[in-house]
Amino acid sequence: MTAPPLFAVHQTDTVRLIPTAYYKPPVLKPLVDTDEEFEILAAFEGLTNQRLSAEAAGLSDLESRELIFNAYGQTYINAAFSYTREEGNRFNDAGRGAWYAAFEDLTAIEEVGYHRTRELTRIGVFDDEAIYQVLLAAFIGDFHDVRGFDPKTDFLGADPSSAYPAGQMLAQSLRGQSSRGIVYSSVRRPNGTCLVAFQPHLVQNVRPGAKWKLTWSGKPEFTATAV
Numbered sequence: 001m002t003a004p005p006l007f008a009v010h011q012t013d014t015v016r017l018i019p020t021a022y023y024k025p026p027v028l029k030p031l032v033d034t035d036e037e038f039e040i041l042a043a044f045e046g047l048t049n050q051r052l053s054a055e056a057a058g059l060s061d062l063e064s065r066e067l068i069f070n071a072y073g074q075t076y077i078n079a080a081f082s083y084t085r086e087e088g089n090r091f092n093d094a095g096r097g098a099w100y101a102a103f104e105d106l107t108a109i110e111e112v113g114y115h116r117t118r119e120l121t122r123i124g125v126f127d128d129e130a131i132y133q134v135l136l137a138a139f140i141g142d143f144h145d146v147r148g149f150d151p152k153t154d155f156l157g158a159d160p161s162s163a164y165p166a167g168q169m170l171a172q173s174l175r176g177q178s179s180r181g182i183v184y185s186s187v188r189r190p191n192g193t194c195l196v197a198f199q200p201h202l203v204q205n206v207r208p209g210a211k212w213k214l215t216w217s218g219k220p221e222f223t224a225t226a227v
Helices: 035-046 050-056 074-082 105-123 160-175
Strands: 006-019 099-102 127-145 181-185 193-197 204-217 222-226
Touching: 006 074, 006 105, 006 193, 006 204, 074 099, 099 105, 099 127, 105 127, 105 193, 105 204, 105 222, 127 193, 160 181
Parallel strands: 127 181
Antiparallel strands: 006 099, 006 127, 099 193, 127 204, 181 193, 204 222
C-alpha cells in the first residue's frame, strides 16, 4: 500500500501506563537538588548498567546499539522494545517491541483496560484490581498518520486476530522506509489518539505522572479512579 501521509508531532506529555509492580522511583533522586543534577547523575549510573546489555543479546530484531543507556527512564524504554507478546501488538510482532502511548490519560486507560480485560476473560475471573503508573514522554518529528483513512483499514479493526497481522505488515514496511512511527485513532476510545514509536531514541523526557486504579467487580466492565 502507499505510505500514509506524514504528520508533524509535537507532544510533550504523551501517556503510557505501566503496572506499579514494575515501577520503581529513581533511587538516585534523593541525592540531588534539581532535575538537571539528576540527569547528570543518571547518565553516569546508566553507563554501568550491564543488565540491559545482557538483555539485548538475545533479541531477534533489536540491535543493542539502539537501546538507551544514558537517560532517565531507560529501563522502561528498553523494556518496551525488548519484551513482546507472542502475538505481538497492533504495530509490532513478537520479534521486536515498540513504545505505545496515548495523547490523553483516558485514552491510555481504555487501551490498557481492554487488554487486561482480555486476560481476565481468558481465565474467567473478573474480580481484579490493579494500580498503574503514568509515564509521560515527549515526541517531536514527522510520524506517519493513518487517522484519515476512510473506511478504516484492517489494521485499525477491533479484533486483534485480524488487525494485528495487518498492522504488523504495515509497520514492517514503514520501518524499512526509516519511519519514526505511526499516529492513529484509538480503537478502544472514540476520538482518542494514540502513537507508536519504532525506535527507542525517539522517546524523550520520560517522567512519572498520575496513578490510576482499575477495578473489575465481577463483570468485564471496569472503573478507573485516580489515586
